[in-house]
Amino acid sequence: MAASPATESKRELAKAKTRRALLKSALQLYSVEGTCGMSMNKVAKGAGIAQPSFYNHFDSLDALQHELSEQLKDNYLSPMRMAWVTMIKDYDFLNKEQFNQRCQSCLTLIFDAAFQNIALFQHLIEDRPRFGSKTINAVNKDSEHKQLGNLITEIQEEWTEIFIQGLQLSGRSIERTHVNLCVDIASAQVHELILGCHQERYSKQQAITILSANFAALFGNFFARTQQ
Template identity: 80%
Template sequence: MTVLAQYSDVPTESKREMAKAKTRRALLKSALRLYSLEGAQGMSMNKVAKGAGIAQPSFYNHFESLEALQNELSAQLKDNYLSPMRMAWVDMLKDYDVLSKAQFNERCQQCLMMIFDSAFQNIALFQHLLEDRPRFTANIENQSSLNNGLGNLVIEIQEEWTEIFIQGLQLSNRSCERSAVNLCVDIAAAQVHELILGCHQQRYSRQQAIDTLSSSFDALFANFLHGSNSSE
């Protein structure tokens, strides 16, 4: 049976659903490509639809709004970014007390390499995400208004890092105030972001950056972990 014959045997409803799913993926791909090139300022429903090869009115057959599309794309990017490294970081924190300095350094460098590799898969996207991230406000009530799809992704990832650190602390029989974990994560994230951009500008090599970060994290984690409360 030929491929064409096989496809003709698919029920009409299934064909429709397959075509819809394909267009939905095309819209997400178009939005990612557009955001990587122009950032949030260049995003529009018309541009995204055109990039996917459909008319703008057809956009609503797949997403209720441009923000809904960006939120879905943001969730996919966050999962793709964090999935391969989540357990590596949790295990490193969990095993901190039994790791030698050399072992910690090796684990830390492996984790950092994953972060750098992920950023450099699409460095233009990474730069725009940093540029478009909302700034924290003193008014917590206004914080929810900063939810703007892709522009909020960096903040969401840092919140996820906080959860990863808390999980690692719990597995090592430690507890710590969330504010202290947030501080540790923000310091680490600021260093990582800056050195990724420095590598992109060829100010130094990736290995130099990772070596420096690993040394910095050794001191940061030692201060942070030794200051946390053990339940033992």
């Protein structure tokens, strides 16, 4: 006898709940132990299921990490994407004070997002590959899914797209290599000062103020290379 719609619905809800529990378990585990602590058994145990049941929800640990990476990337970038695109689009019409205000507002979004789970952020920085995504893909060409350790690199690639979108909306064009360079310089400064704030070497506002001044110089040089 076929299962009733109500029974089937309960099964799907239970499966979705377990899937969320596995993702939550993986996130908590990574935040505490980083890549070295990730295992299918630990993730399953944290979700309250037996390891063999893991395969009812994900094909592999890599598949779970891939989905978690996509969720984290979206949660991190979504609240700030349009703010940065708009600031870049409006750059030519902003005076020094207006740029400083916009920049500090955008940087605050980044700092607040990082401090929502600073332990996770630290592990992501520590696990960031030393080489670019092309090299990573060449080394791991047989891997179907990207892992959490690549997330910072993926986010920086997204920042490149954000900058390009803002430039296009402003009617400017620039080589992608110049955008990559600007993003890498900006990201390195932001990541270093976020960790410095966490270590209580200075306040968040002090870090954001100095970053805003640095970005004014960086953007000035960057936009001088663009063409309208």
